Amino acid sequence: MARSKPIAHHRSEGLHPSHRKSKTTPVSKQKARPGEAVLRDIRRYQRSTEHLIAKLPFRRLVRELTQDHTPHGARKWNERMWYEGYMYSEKALEAIQDAAEAYIVELLEDCAAAAAHAKRKTIMPSDMALALRLRGETPRRLYSRTGIAITS
Template identity: 35%
Template sequence: MARSVKSSKTIISPTKSTQTLRAARKKSLSVKTPIILAPEKKSITRRSRPQSHVLKEIKYYQETSNLLMSRLPFTRLVRQTLFNLKSKQQNIVTRFTKTAIHALQESFEAYVVSLFESAYSCTIHAKRVTLYPSDVRLARKLKTK
């Protein structure tokens, strides 16, 4: 048996070469190169002072003009108070318009804010920072006189 010598050059048909090129292109497009990101810097979390949040809240409420208490709980409080008064007296109005409730709430909040302002003045006078119920009682006594 004689061996036949094969040439080192192989002839590829033109249709086959274009098919392999297309396949190679598809493979190269489908494989995504990984995106190298810079290493993340760990941010240092700093604690804020505990009083800063309170001061921001005070500033916010001083700048706003809207009501501090929600309308519905205040309305319930008014109706409950009237119900307690009605059991003692007979001729009490039990129906209110929205504007009447709003006016009551405005005056109530103005009174409470001024009461707490004077109560805190009593606290400062006593060289304290914490508001005590005794300060509120003293402020109420001073307001009535």
């Protein structure tokens, strides 16, 4: 009698459920509409009470500003760097950060109002200058990261 090759049989009933092929089509996630993610972020930030600026970079900025406005006679040499001797408590730094964030938010709201008055949605440096003038503050010359002067 002639030999025949064995035929491979596929068993699906004896396989583990994770190895079985599903016969249903996978359900795809619903694609978000344009602007939905932005609105979700806006609602999240409106509900939240945490700081928007990270603590450590803000504290470095406070330290740098303190050093910039300290008279040179008050500086001391301490462990390879100049140091002013000023120390801030945790609550003081938190209060400074709260005030700074509130100021920035209010200023940007005024800028958005100036842009809306000009029938635009994007704020521009001129909107910032107008908001500062209306607040009675002196607009300063701002520099962007590229080194281009933004005159106000």
